[in-house]
Amino acid sequence: MVDSHAHLFFDGIYQDLDNILKSAKQSGVNYILTVSTDSKTIPLNISIAENHDNVCCSVGVHPHHFIDGYDLEELIILSKKTKVVAVGEIGLDYHYQDQTPKSDQIHLFRAMLSIATQCNLPYIIHSRECFDDIFCILSEYKIPSSVFHCYTDSVENAKKILDLGHFISFSGVITFKKSIDLLDVVRYVPDDRFLIETDCPYLAPVPHRGKPNEPAFVNLVAECIAEVRKTSVAHISKITTNNFFNLFQKAKFLWKEKYDAV
Ligand SMILES: [Zn+2]
Ligand SMILES: [Zn+2]
Structure with a gap:
């Protein structure tokens, strides 16, 4: 099994990383993609991937971290490292617009998409209360596929994402009582187009809800x-393991021998 979206560099996880990775292995979670969120912690996140055989990572700046700044050329260099298999997480989040105004978020998103284009990497989309804008921007780009992580939107929007050739990823949110409508999306998405993730340390599934996720x-x-x-x-x-390797081709190459043995 693969956890396609974790944040192993976050406080609380990083300090206990050996135990957390051990317990993942014991639960049959053989591969983990640890996803970057801001420029400052990207080197740490890459080093976690480089120091653990079964972990790969992404490079990217989350819309909430526009304010912290980034160096595009530097991010492109880092994206070419062996263990970096994707650009992410990137996107738009209009829930907290006071943190980063819309126009700055869109500017950042386009800059991050330019890394995906230049490095020919798939990307991990964070989308919250902004679907029309994200969809409109993505429709302009003829670049590698993406995954809409932690999907909580409608069946109608899922159809649009799939029609554009992208993937959908489900997190622990689907186990929450209030997620009845989301289960329609879980039923709807074809076998070859979805991934699974934790988004840990957030969003622990039932019965661990409210506790740190792993x-x-x-x-x-x-x-x-x-x-x-x-x-x-x-x-x-x-x-979902197959889909993960179909989307993140660099990970497939990285773990080809092991993957063939699965
Ligand atoms: Zn996210
Ligand atoms: Zn995340």
């Missing part, structure tokens, strides 16, 4: 999907 809990996301789609956890694990 990659081992991606199992609970897979269990929930298996139940909703009336299939086995083994099947969900297999297809």
Whole structure:
């Protein structure tokens, strides 16, 4: 199984990383993508991937971190490192516009998309209360596929994402009681177009809700999907692992021998 979106460099996880990675392995979580959020912590995130065989990472600046600044040329150089398999997380988040105004977010998003284009890397989209703007911008770009991480939007928007050739990723949010409508999306997405993630340390699935999340809990996301789609956890694990390697081609190359043995 793969946790396609974790933040292993965050406080609380990083200090206990050895135990957390051990427990992920024991739970059958064989691969983890640790996703960057801001310029300052990118070197730490890359070093985590470089120091752990089964971890790869992404490089990118989250809309909330526009204010911290970034050096585009530097990010392009870092994106070419062996263990960097994606650009992310990038996108728009209009929930907290006072933190970063819309126009700055859009400027940052386009800059991050230019890294994906130049490095020919897939990218990880963070989208909150901004779907029309994100969709409009993405429609202009003929660049590699992306994944809309922690999807909580409608079936209608899921269709638009899939029609553009992108993937959807489900997090622990699907296990929350209030997520009834989201389960329609879980039923709707075809076998070959979705991933699973924790977004840890946030969004721990039921029954760990409110506590720190960790990659081992991606199992609970897979269990929930298996139940909703009336299939086995083994099947969900297999297809989401395949989808992960189909989207993140550099990871497939990185772990080719092991992946062939799965
Ligand atoms: Zn996010
Ligand atoms: Zn995240």
